[in-house]
Amino acid sequence: MDMKRDYYEDIRFLDSGFQVFWFIALLAALTVFPFLAGSYLTYTVNLMAINVIVALGLNLLVGYTGQISLGHAGFFAIGAYATLSLMSMAGLPFLLALPLGGLISAAFGFLLGLPALRLEGPYLAIATLGFGLTVTQILGRLHFLGGHMGLQAPPLNILGWEVTSDAGRYAVIMPICVLLTWALRNLTKTRVGRAFVALRDSDIAAECIGVNLTYYKTLAFAVSAFYTGLAGGLMVFVISFINPHTFNIMVSILFLAMVVVGGLGSILGSVMGAILITWLQIELSSITELPWIGPVLEQLSNQFFTVTGLPNVQFVVFGLIMVLIMIFEPLGLYGIWIRTKIYWKTWPF
Amino acid sequence: MLGQLIVSGISIGATYALVALAMVIIYKTSEVLNFAQGDMAMLSAFVAYLMLEEQGYGFAVSFTTALAFAFALGAFIEFAFLRRAKEPTLLGLIIITLGLEMVLYGLASWRWGSDQKDFPFPVSDFATHQIGGVIFSELNLVTLAAALGLMLLLFLFFRYTKVGIAMKATQQNLTVARIMGIRVNRILMLTWGISSVVGATAALLIAPTDTLDPNLMWTPQLKGFSAAVLGGMTSLGGAVAGGFILGVIENLFGGYVSVEFKSVVAFAVIVLILCVKPSGLFARHYVRKV
Numbered sequence: 001m002d003m004k005r006d007y008y009e010d011i012r013f014l015d016s017g018f019q020v021f022w023f024i025a026l027l028a029a030l031t032v033f034p035f036l037a038g039s040y041l042t043y044t045v046n047l048m049a050i051n052v053i054v055a056l057g058l059n060l061l062v063g064y065t066g067q068i069s070l071g072h073a074g075f076f077a078i079g080a081y082a083t084l085s086l087m088s089m090a091g092l093p094f095l096l097a098l099p100l101g102g103l104i105s106a107a108f109g110f111l112l113g114l115p116a117l118r119l120e121g122p123y124l125a126i127a128t129l130g131f132g133l134t135v136t137q138i139l140g141r142l143h144f145l146g147g148h149m150g151l152q153a154p155p156l157n158i159l160g161w162e163v164t165s166d167a168g169r170y171a172v173i174m175p176i177c178v179l180l181t182w183a184l185r186n187l188t189k190t191r192v193g194r195a196f197v198a199l200r201d202s203d204i205a206a207e208c209i210g211v212n213l214t215y216y217k218t219l220a221f222a223v224s225a226f227y228t229g230l231a232g233g234l235m236v237f238v239i240s241f242i243n244p245h246t247f248n249i250m251v252s253i254l255f256l257a258m259v260v261v262g263g264l265g266s267i268l269g270s271v272m273g274a275i276l277i278t279w280l281q282i283e284l285s286s287i288t289e290l291p292w293i294g295p296v297l298e299q300l301s302n303q304f305f306t307v308t309g310l311p312n313v314q315f316v317v318f319g320l321i322m323v324l325i326m327i328f329e330p331l332g333l334y335g336i337w338i339r340t341k342i343y344w345k346t347w348p349f
Numbered sequence: 350m351l352g353q354l355i356v357s358g359i360s361i362g363a364t365y366a367l368v369a370l371a372m373v374i375i376y377k378t379s380e381v382l383n384f385a386q387g388d389m390a391m392l393s394a395f396v397a398y399l400m401l402e403e404q405g406y407g408f409a410v411s412f413t414t415a416l417a418f419a420f421a422l423g424a425f426i427e428f429a430f431l432r433r434a435k436e437p438t439l440l441g442l443i444i445i446t447l448g449l450e451m452v453l454y455g456l457a458s459w460r461w462g463s464d465q466k467d468f469p470f471p472v473s474d475f476a477t478h479q480i481g482g483v484i485f486s487e488l489n490l491v492t493l494a495a496a497l498g499l500m501l502l503l504f505l506f507f508r509y510t511k512v513g514i515a516m517k518a519t520q521q522n523l524t525v526a527r528i529m530g531i532r533v534n535r536i537l538m539l540t541w542g543i544s545s546v547v548g549a550t551a552a553l554l555i556a557p558t559d560t561l562d563p564n565l566m567w568t569p570q571l572k573g574f575s576a577a578v579l580g581g582m583t584s585l586g587g588a589v590a591g592g593f594i595l596g597v598i599e600n601l602f603g604g605y606v607s608v609e610f611k612s613v614v615a616f617a618v619i620v621l622i623l624c625v626k627p628s629g630l631f632a633r634h635y636v637r638k639v
């Protein structure tokens with residue numbers, strides 16, 4: 001096994017030539033992807049990239065800092081609405097509106113971080129849950145934001161380049177996603193990231209060695225909300241139409257599921273979790289059209305269930321997958337990955 | 350006006366209190382936030398519906414079957430899923446219950462579709478009595494009576510029966526309880542069963558005021574959860590008080606300030622109260638050692 005011998009080895013981005021090779025291969029694959037894939041596949045990958053950003057932000061909060069949040073759909077909504085209204089009402093260009101939307105979301109994150117200073121466990125869960133619900137309720141009542149009817153996304157125009165295709169949106173979203181992943185990975189290796197981890201493991205002990213609790217807890221909420229807000233701002237253009245219902249509590253639950261199923265406190269885990277959950281969500285929504293399984297389900301429905309309710313099978317499958325992953329691998333997909341890696345590294349022992 | 354609002358607040362609060370009780374019973378023994386609570390109860394209500402409408406049994410038989418089903422479902426979920434989780438974390442357990450919630454929701458809406466059904470009930474929501482200018486519907490009275498009766502039963506159960514005391518022992522310290530010869534696994538299964546029955550009672554009382562569909566328990570569950578947190582998550586009395594407080598506050602807010610924001614005021618109140626008392630109103634603040 002390779003040991004880290006000094007600090008600079010630990011914070012180095014890529015460890016070995018092997019990793020450099022795969023990293024470059026991944027970047028190359030991501031670059032040529034839109035030229036090879038069809039529009040629908042690109043759309044799917046866009047959604048995945050957005051969910052990866054959210055999962056990263058949420059994992060910083062849940063996995064690294066140890067604060068639970070069931071209200072991230074709220075930040076997602078704030079980012080989306082802020083970006084959209086800054087563009088269509090204030091007339092700001094996209095490149096300015098997106099980070100501003102993220103910052104507005106971060107400001108709300110800071111505010112939610114304040115009560116979170118005193119709460120933990122179920123108490124924090126209910127406070128964040130309440131936040132998420134309240135945001136969508138209030139958005140539904142604000143008539144200048146379209147109320148329950150929602151808003152149409154303005155045309156996406158970046159420095160004179162009109163983005164209309166899925167591949168174009170991919171060219172906007174994917175670099176941001178890669179950049180944010182890289183930034184978060186570096187953040188976790190800095191003083192700030194280590195302070196977050198210290199907070200998670202024991203906040204009293206962390207305070208004793210000089211970690212400013214107030215500062216770092218609210219910072220974690222703010223950074224997490226910033227990531228989620230950015231993702232929300234990008235989401236607007238992928239689905240091109242938003243209303244408060246787009247950000248219901250189910251979305252918060254799915255975000256949390258991404259992080260926990262992927263693996264808490266791991267960047268690779270967040271990416272894997274986000275990809276898996278997004279893929280499941282898309283695949284399962286047309287479960288009856290799957291080969292083999294579809295006809296069997298239909299027959300089952302005729303005998304014991306109703307055919308009209310058949311699409312709801314997706315919830316059953318989805319829920320079961322979540323439950324089974326958590327029961328058999330509490331560390332999530334990242335745990336499976338680590339086990340496989342160790343197996344091959346130490347093979348044949 | 351004021352009296353009327355308070356009375357209907359208490360009536361709705363009784364159902365919140367029942368859901369809160371169900372959550373607290375489980376949280377105390379196994380530190381699981383059971384998000385599947387609402388849908389376990391919803392499925393039980395659907396079982397009652399199945400017996401009543403599709404099989405044509407009477408109320409007594411149907412409701413008893415539904416409660417028995419609820420007990421079996423709760424015990425089964427503990428046995429089949431929660432017990433199988435190895436080295437569970439708080440979050441992992443939450444994800445498991447959220448997953449179960451999805452499974453139950455999916456099953457119910459697969460079987461019955463998502464259209465809204467009228468849930469028959471022996472007493473009507475429209476037959477009313479007037480006492481001192483305040484109007485009660487018979488359903489309100491039955492809800493209140495059932496809720497209070499069930500709470501009383503639970504308190505007696507936890508105080509005087511052997512099983513109830515064994516449950517309290519398990520709640521306090523699982524390892525020691527096991528050493529003292531209590532079958533902890535069986536107690537946990539029983540706890541889940543009892544909690545599920547309490548939740549199902551709430552669902553049976555909520556269904557006639559609303560229509561029966563798979564989303565039936567979603568809001569009550571969130572409110573019940575809030576009530577439980579308000580009461581301190583570990584105190585049965587606190588959960589009940591939390592439910593009533595929440596119901597009354599919500600109704601007063603709806604009556605005097607704004608109907609539009611009635612459903613979110615609960616959460617605002619929770620956040621404010623938690624800022625002042627981080628462990629809820631009725632729990633001793635518990636400081637973890639380093």
